[in-house]
Amino acid sequence: MSRFDSLQCPIPIADYPIVLLAHGGGGRLMHELIERIFRAAFHNPLLDTQHDGALLPLDGERLAFTTDSFVVHPHRFPGGDIGTLAVYGTVNDLLMCGARPRYLSLGFILEEGLPMETLWQVVCSMRDAAERAQVQIVTGDTKVVDRGKGDGIFINSAAIGTVAPGLQIGPTSVRPGDVAILSGDVGRHGMAVMAVREGLEFESAIESDCAPLTAPVMALLEGGVEVHCLRDLTRGGLASALIEIAMARQLTVQIEERAIPVDGEVRAACEILGLDPLYVANEGRFVAFVAAQDAARALALLQRQPLAANAAIIGEVTAEPQGLVTMRSVIGVNRILSLLSGEQLPRIC
Amino acid sequence: MSRFDSLQCPIPIADYPIVLLAHGGGGRLMHELIERIFRAAFHNPLLDTQHDGALLPLDGERLAFTTDSFVVHPHRFPGGDIGTLAVYGTVNDLLMCGARPRYLSLGFILEEGLPMETLWQVVCSMRDAAERAQVQIVTGDTKVVDRGKGDGIFINSAAIGTVAPGLQIGPTSVRPGDVAILSGDVGRHGMAVMAVREGLEFESAIESDCAPLTAPVMALLEGGVEVHCLRDLTRGGLASALIEIAMARQLTVQIEERAIPVDGEVRAACEILGLDPLYVANEGRFVAFVAAQDAARALALLQRQPLAANAAIIGEVTAEPQGLVTMRSVIGVNRILSLLSGEQLPRIC
DSSP states (O other): OOGGGTTSOSSOTTTOSBOOGGGGTTSHHHHHHIIIIIIHHHOOTTGGGOSSSEEEEETTEEEEEEEEEEOOSSSEETTEEHHHHHHHHHHHHHHTTTEEEEEEEEEEEEETTOBHHHHHHHHHHHHHHHHHHTOEEEEEEEEEEOTTSSOSEEEEEEEEEEEOTTOOOSGGGOOTTOEEEEOSOOSHHHHHHHHHHHTOOOSSOOOOOOOOOHHHHHHHHHTTOOEEEEEEOOTTHHHHHHHHHHHHHTOEEEEEGGGSOOOHHHHHHHHHHTOOGGGSOOSSOEEEEEOGGGHHHHHHHHHTSGGGTTOEEEEEEEOOTTOOEEEEOTTSOEEEEOOOSSOSSSSOO | OOGGGTTSOSSOTTTOSBOOGGGGTTSHHHHHHIIIIIIHHHOOTTGGGOSSSEEEEETTEEEEEEEEEEOOSSSEETTEEHHHHHHHHHHHHHHHTTEEEEEEEEEEEEETTOBHHHHHHHHHHHHHHHHHHTOEEEEEEEEEEOTTSSOSEEEEEEEEEEEOTTOOOSGGGOOTTOEEEEOSOOSHHHHHHHHHHHTOOOSSOOOOOOOOOHHHHHHHHHTTOOEEEEEEOOTTHHHHHHHHHHHHHTOEEEEEGGGSOOOHHHHHHHHHHTOOGGGSOOSSOEEEEEOGGGHHHHHHHHHTSGGGTTOEEEEEEEOOTTOOEEEEOTTSOEEEEOOOSSOSSSSOO
16 A cells, blocks of 8 residues: 555545444455555565464564454353453464464553452453463553543554574465364353353353463364464354455355254254354364365364364355355255354454 | 462452553553552562563573553554554563564554544554564454444554573662663653543644664663663653662662753643653653663663654662652652552553
């Protein structure tokens, strides 16, 4: 982009004069926002890798660096809270770069009137989560905004990790023939939050899958599997993650619907709310693209990990240069998965 | 703190059952919040250095890592906007660790309904600020919250810098005899924002001092000055920064009121609003504690820098172990500066 364009806002004002909730939803509008506003202004080779974090050359050593803000509503849900998410979400983004998480920063934006007890509970969740994820919280910041200008508690976390020599993990390393492995059932996190928000009652509460992916990812990397790309299935769910990778590489990802595990109660909740579980956010699931010759071994390594015991091969990469994800349904019909314009569920993380 | 204490909130509920604006103000309540909630839960040797950022040992190389969130209201003020602050504020925190800023992450929390044009202007400010501060924006994240649950735009930035071998800059390195040098006049940023917020009119608008401190700090470090501590004078202003250092080291800092430059219109605005300029936030000023034998040279090096042309020696460190800041007023009376309970000005950064 030329410097001289900068006076004019690159998102046509006629189309979107204001920010919509959908601009934060992980779908088409969010892509547009990132491409036309953030990348247009900030583009540089490191940012342009379009991955969950940045790999930073620093005098020989490679670091990974990532950031994420958390605005989930409600703050607490079965299986976790905003503090758990703020640790695991950011740690998982580092792992998706093939990095071992090391250091975490925390930025709190508190709304005047937040019960001190709530803050303490969130902070305790974060301490336990950091311990479980084997990451050190090393610096932080707190701001307080006036009543009605926030929503209790927002948390940003940024993290630094180190990357073993030789690893090149990211969408650009995906190639035809790669096998896609999913680490477990999908849709739990989004449905756990929505069930609380909407007051849905099931026989047993749907638990969020939120968890640190350190152990299963390290099992792959230390097991010597040729891993080409890792992606956690957060906002936009499995479908959006696969579509982003297919688009980035201009290849086709072909998946099998029957291979994708979805819990019965998650499916029921999705049906009540008219949602597709493939687009629902997860906070402890990822997809790994691995070289075909390593697929069986990768699957076995994952299935030995408690957090990936239900890992499954869900598809493969083909050379068709359409940048599409096609899914063969349980009745054998192929359909193309498309990026939603927003997200089905706002404020899920 | 023992693990077994963790079920009970360590800020007495009877005193502060809810978060107050003052808990974000850089004063006594914020100290309590950090000590009793955040440090109680997260304490570790790196966090316990109580500096603006963390120095991270990483296989020989030392990194500095810091984070800051920005919630300034209004978003734009004479001399800058929330985007400028989000770059300079975080870069300056790294410099206060003696680090050269390298990489920046950005986390946006946008409120539904924010004009897209406003976002674009802020993003352009950040691009220009990053260029001026010589830092690369390498990763980011965006969340959108529903109307009435935010305030247009909040920004978190985190940054990584590298630290030259041998440097030990921080409150713990301050010692008796050290000379305190202030890099310029104080109170501009806070008064620039307040003048807009309160509709105060002066002959000329008060301009924020917000600026990247890269050049003056590097002039000291590369000039071989024995720098013991650097502190930028943000929330809580000059007075709070000095008090924090005196408390951390349990030494006394003695300063001269007449040596502290305050612009005439800043002083006038402070008088109208009943504020003390020593407690007003700055975004481009710092205090350096240097070894006495290097003080004159340090002052000369700073005065050669446009951003520190009015640098002045304002006091020295004495061995009295009270952890106090004492100021001799223009009429020769000594008084003790105390930490305010909140900040005079909420949402100034």
